Amino acid sequence: MKKVHQLKHSGELCFIDSSGNMDRENCRVFLLLTHSCAGGLPLGILLCQSEDEQTIAQGLEQLKQVVGEKGFAGRGHEGPQLVITDDCRAERGALRKAFPKATLLLCSFHLLQAVWRWLWSKESGVTHGDRPALFAIVKEMLYCQEIGSVDRLYSEARGHPVAASYEKFLRYLDRLYARRECWALSYRGSFLTRGNNTNNFAEAAMRVLKDKILQRTKAFNLPQLFDLLTSRLETYYEARIVDVALGRWESFQRAKFLPQDGNIAASHIQQIEDKKFVVKGSTQTYDVDMDLELCSCPAGQTGAPCKHQAAVMKLQLFVTLFSTDKPRDESRADETDIGSN
Ligand SMILES: [Zn+2]
Known part of the structure; x- marks a missing residue:
């Protein structure tokens, strides 16, 4: 989880949700996640014996102490820029106390x-x-x-x-x-939600926790629940990230992450700077910045993948694969080529 805090998305957007019925004392388990191409990844877990505002706020304060200044992609105590929550008054009140600079959105x-x-x-x-x-x-x-x-x-x-x-x-x-x-x-429009308007990542993570980690049973007691969360849950997410890295996770192929380019011809893409492009759509032209992962179309404005970024990506891939004018560095081993392609 500490590693997830290094991802830039962890400073942009956080999802939070809670559930109970996982141990005999019926603690509330709060999951904080950020999004990635491997789905939701956990940023922290709060185990509380009550779900009032004061308790959640104290839990968030302790999380801030644990992750330190490097947490939330270097934003530290400021926390993420955006938090998507359910309409829960105590949860939102606690978030406002812990992260006063964050914008709270509703799922x-x-x-x-x-x-x-x-x-x-x-x-x-x-x-x-x-x-x-x-x-x-x-x-x-x-x-x-x-x-x-x-x-x-x-x-x-x-x-x-x-x-x-x-x-x-x-x-x-x-x-x-x-x-x-x-x-x-x-x-x-001005927020980097990257196309996320629901708390579905948190919902899905709760299901992973209850189905795959707890096998639809309750933990014997709080120490066992803590142990399962810090051992098996961590291992589950590590395995998933490795699957994505090796191209084994089928969900990665979903349209959400890989939008179709809508047959935008290469001649409609003009490179302005190294990572900046102008893409001619059917009705108007759009500015694309591949470094910031942004486009001026309605979807791309929030940082979500869109067909214009997809078209640029396809063109870049094509150029990389078939470019002959770049001098080839023979001294480098073959595997570096595979990596860069
Ligand atoms: Zn776009």
Whole structure:
């Protein structure tokens, strides 16, 4: 886990989630992860006997002491720039205390799930037939591309014939709207989320922990749980990273990590500087910086892989493989060539 703190992603984005029922004393286990092409990788684990804000905050303080100034890719006590969480008040309060400079975002999946549950509950007072229309309003506000559209959809909702007849829903929408910067995706354009808007990495890691490490059983006691987390869980992640390095992990081939280049012709790519390119798309041109892993298109702006970066990567690979004008250094052993290709 200490090694994961050396990855640059660990200073950019962190996911946090908790679960229980893993030992007889029913401790809460909080997992902190960052993302990588090998999926979520753990940055730290908190074992708490309570899940109140004070306890979590103290756990995070201790984690900061353990990782020191080199933690979170050299950001040390400042922690990561962004944290994606579920809508848990104690957890978010503790994160604000421990990492006051970090921006806390809400997992879009959990937010929609909470809205769905509220609408489908008796407490909301919304009739069955009207629920989908009201849900669609929030969903559209979450996924729309521009900040202005969130405001427009909000004012439209107040005049919406169905929504206007439910005073409770309008109050619920007011409370959501007040926190729009945490959940509306249009507000994330300037953040390096690298295409991550959900807490799915943390969810998946919990499943690994419960299925593969604990084999769906409970640890006998807290020391045993601690031992399993620091021995078997670490070994599991080490093995996974080795699999990715050796090309054995099939999930690495998923489109999420390797977007298609959309048949962008090489003639549409212009190199400006060593790592900077201009890529002509179907409607407009985009600036690509391969060093920063950024592109000016909506997906690439958050640092997520996009077809323009994929096209540049393909072109670079092609140039490397078939370039003949580079003088070949005969003194170097053959294996270095394999590595660089
Ligand atoms: Zn792009």
